[in-house]
Amino acid sequence: MKTVETVKELRSCLRPLRDRRIGLVPTMGYLHEGHVSLIRKAREECDVVVLSVFVNPLQFGPQEDFARYPRDLERDARIAEQAGVDFLFAPPVEEMYPQQPLTKVTVSQLTDRLCGASRPGHFDGVATVVAKLFHIVEPDRAYFGMKDAQQVAVVEQMVRDLHFPVTVVPCPTVREEDGLALSSRNVYLSAEERSQATVLSAGLREVAEKVKRGEMTLASQAIDYLKRRISSKPLARIDYVDVLAFPELTPVKELTGRRVIVAVAVRFGSTRLIDNIILHEKEDLPCSAR
Amino acid sequence: MKTVETVKELRSCLRPLRDRRIGLVPTMGYLHEGHVSLIRKAREECDVVVLSVFVNPLQFGPQEDFARYPRDLERDARIAEQAGVDFLFAPPVEEMYPQQPLTKVTVSQLTDRLCGASRPGHFDGVATVVAKLFHIVEPDRAYFGMKDAQQVAVVEQMVRDLHFPVTVVPCPTVREEDGLALSSRNVYLSAEERSQATVLSAGLREVAEKVKRGEMTLASQAIDYLKRRISSKPLARIDYVDVLAFPELTPVKELTGRRVIVAVAVRFGSTRLIDNIILHEKEDLPCSAR
Incomplete structure (x- = not known):
């Protein structure tokens, strides 16, 4: 594995490999098993695997955790190499933003809800x-985790609208034994917060089961259920609970009949966690369980 | 020359040519000698020349001339072939916008003035x-005429900010014998308007000469001179006359000491014409005269 810090060097590394299939796994680093699953998928499908590690200031709000976002490039490099990365691209901020950037890519509508509503400007940055x-990188394929389902929807829309010659590959959320979705931000949690945070995945799983058994059919029921369930944890402060068509992210009334996402964002202290399940028309199974 | 209407077909034509240098000349068609000069430059510098002809609805305001913009693909194809185009890409609107587009690329600051101020949303569309x-197309080089100098500045900024692997090649404005900058919109002009429209290039040339002779040093002098000069034509209605740093498009006081653009937009009846000169630090010569 080669670690590269500049755009110029990465391009010159990739130039002789342009006829091979190149896979990109874009991350903010502090790698966990979720990232590793993306790397493994890229390794399976591509000849060359590029992992980018870049904590992008543009996607953080002024009050958000850009400064304290966890970073450990040495650890990331060990994990990346073991998972089969060929090129680790870890540019400094000045390399990605050498001057005041004036150009923005904006995806409307899809970003009006969920994290887009809670984090204004976040998805422009993404x-x-x-x-x-x-x-x-000019990849053939790019790998994104479904924990950030709205990000997947936004990137897929951008790729379609702007005719990017890239195939977006969404990959299932990876979870701890007790269900907590892996996130680099989980390290922020105290023991007590960590323990109560399982309510997100537990609540979502319960909704999926109720839908499967026909006990729950309406979006409003799922939202009410999750709000009550999550509020039962004293440290949890709900940011949003929503049910939307996926990937259109438009309002729905019914939980069945089409693909929907049930998505939650909850704060524990200063840590904001997100999780979601996709309910499928046919199987009503969470995406990450497939 | 091969004419191609779909993205898929163009990509499959270009796939075997990916190791060659590909030049793109993006146009809205109704080709004139200005476009031909771009094609010739691309032909000189590249192995493969792609000309796109697409009247892009996204860059026209609701009250603008999208519907009546002149189109003649057969004529364009003859001119393109003769000028040395390999692939003429002429997609229908539904091919470029198969669904309601939600994604927009926006360049701020540079688009606050000149045509950006007169035509809100225009440069987002561009x-x-x-x-x-x-x-x-994934071109190595892309060719743009300096008649649309603000467009050149915006595209260059976008390319830098978003790290597009494309070199933008600005090419000099091509003019009629009497100085009128070539434009597909010139066909809209009546004989009387056409005759008075030479005031744009004449006024700009006079400013360049005055600056060269040291008779004019301030931006405000150039603006006043041009406003008076253009207003002397009874059919001319000034949209803007401005002097800015180029390519930053920030206000300047002096006409010398750095690269500046003197730019005008003037309506004759329902036709809006633009023209500009770039004054250089050293030579004070219009770019199009070099």
Whole structure:
């Protein structure tokens, strides 16, 4: 594995490999098993695997955790190499933003709800940096985790609308034994918060089961159920609980009949966690369980 | 020359040519000698020349001339073939916008003035369609005329900010014998308007000469001179006359000491014409005269 810090060097590394299938796994680092699953998928499907590790200031709000977001490039490099990465691209901020950026990629509608509503400008930052990474790496395929389902929807929309020559590959959420979705932000949690945080995945799983058994059919029922369930944990403060068509992210009344996402964002202290399940028309099984 | 209407077909034509240098000349068609000069430049510098002809609805305002913009693909194809185009890409609107587009590329600051101020949303439409064409064609080099100098500045900024792997090649404005900058919109002009329209290039040339002779040093002098000069034509209605740093498009006081653009937009009846000169630090010569 080769670690590269500049756009120029990465491009010159990739130039002789342009006829091979290149896979990109864009991350903010502090790698966990979720990232590793993306790398493994890329390794299976591609000849060359590029992992980017870049904590993108553009996608953090002024009050958010950009400064304290966990970083450990040495650890990331060990994990990446073991998982089969060929090129670890870890640019400094000045390399990605050498001057005041004036150009923004914006995806409307899809970003009006969920994390887009809670984090104004977040998805502009995501779309913009993903566009930059796509232009730098020019991958054939790019791998994203479904824990950030809205991000997947936004990136897929951007790729379609702007005709990016890239296939987006969404990959299932990876979870701890007790159901907690893996996230680099989980390290922020105190023991007590960590213990109560399982309510997100537990509540979502319960909704999926109730839908499967025909006990729950309406979006409003799922939302009410999850709000009550999550509020039963004293440290939890709900940011949103919502049910939407996926990947259109438009309101729905019914939980069945089409693909829907049940998504939650909850704060524990200063840590904001998100999780979701996709209910499928046929199977009503969470995406990550498939 | 091969004419291609779909993204898929163009990509499959270009796939075996990916190791060659590909040049793109993006146009809205109704080709004139200005476009031909771009094609010739691309032909000189590249192995494969792609000309796109697409009247992009996204860059026209609701009250603008999208519907009546002149179109003649047969004529364009003859001119393109003769000028040395390999692939003429002429997609229908539904091919470029198969669904309601939600994604927009926006370049701020540079678009606050000149045509950006007169035509709200215009440069979002330009940046977005150029991004799409870059993703579809994946050119090494792309050719743009300096008649649309603000467009050149915006596209260059977008390319830098988003790390597009494309070199933008600005090419000099081509003019009629009497100085009128070539434009597909010139066909809209009546004989009387056409005759008075030479005031744009004449006024700009006079400013360049005065600056060269040291008779004019301030931006405000150039603006006053041009406003008076253009207003002397009874059919002319000034949209803007401005002097800015180029390519930053920030206000300047002096006409010398750095690269500046003197830019005008003037209506004759329902036809809006633009023209500009770039004054250089050293030579004070219009770019198009070099």
